[in-house]
Amino acid sequence: MQVEQTALDGVLILTPRRFGDDRGWFSEVWNRRALTKAGITADFVQDNHSMSRAKGTLRGLHYQAPPNPQAKLVRCGVGAIWDVAVDARHGSPTYGQWVGVELSAANGRQLFVPEGFLHGFSTLSEGAEVLYKCTDYYAPAADGTVAWNSAALQIDWKLDRQPELSAKDAAAPDFAEWNSPFVWEGAR
Incomplete structure (x- = not known):
C-alpha cells in the first residue's frame, strides 16, 4: 500500500495496490499490520456507507466531539468525491487549514482523517457511494457540524453550482464563530 x-x-492518502486480470481487480483496502508500520494504529469499531444521488451534493463539515472523537478512513466505492479534512485542533500550527483529495472508484485512493479534524465531501459524480471506517461509535450528543462555506476556511469544493445540503449542514455555525472542542497534543 x-x-x-x-x-x-x-492526514494521510492511502492507495492500495490493485491486482487485475480479465475479470477485473482485487485490492486489500485495510491491513492492520501494514498500516501500523505506516503509523496508523486506529482501532476501527464501525463501518458506514452513504450514497448521494446527485452530483454536487455536499456532506459536512462534520465532527464528533470528545469524549467520543472519531478518526475515519474514507474511500469511494462508486463514482467520485472531493474529500476534505480541516485541522480543528486548538494550538496546532495548521489550525484552520484544509486538504482535499479526489477519491473515486477508479483511483482507489483513501483518506485517513485523524481525531480532531473536521471532515466533509462533495460529490463529483451522480450516485457516489462513500464507505468509511470510524474509531468510535456514533454518539448523537457529540455530533456536530461546521459551515461548509466558511469565509475563514476558503475551501474549494470543486463545485460548479450551489450544493445540495441537509438542513443540519445548511444551519451549521461558521468556523470563525465555532468553539472547537479539540486541542492539539503538542499544545498540552
Missing part, C-alpha cells in the same frame, strides 16, 4: 503524507500532520 502506498502511503502519502499531506500538508496536515496525520
Whole structure:
C-alpha cells in the first residue's frame, strides 16, 4: 500500500495496490499490520456507507466531539468525491487549514482523517457511494457540524453550482464563530 503524507500532520492518502486480470481487480483496502508500520494504529469499531444521488451534493463539515472523537478512513466505492479534512485542533500550527483529495472508484485512493479534524465531501459524480471506517461509535450528543462555506476556511469544493445540503449542514455555525472542542497534543 502506498502511503502519502499531506500538508496536515496525520492526514494521510492511502492507495492500495490493485491486482487485475480479465475479470477485473482485487485490492486489500485495510491491513492492520501494514498500516501500523505506516503509523496508523486506529482501532476501527464501525463501518458506514452513504450514497448521494446527485452530483454536487455536499456532506459536512462534520465532527464528533470528545469524549467520543472519531478518526475515519474514507474511500469511494462508486463514482467520485472531493474529500476534505480541516485541522480543528486548538494550538496546532495548521489550525484552520484544509486538504482535499479526489477519491473515486477508479483511483482507489483513501483518506485517513485523524481525531480532531473536521471532515466533509462533495460529490463529483451522480450516485457516489462513500464507505468509511470510524474509531468510535456514533454518539448523537457529540455530533456536530461546521459551515461548509466558511469565509475563514476558503475551501474549494470543486463545485460548479450551489450544493445540495441537509438542513443540519445548511444551519451549521461558521468556523470563525465555532468553539472547537479539540486541542492539539503538542499544545498540552
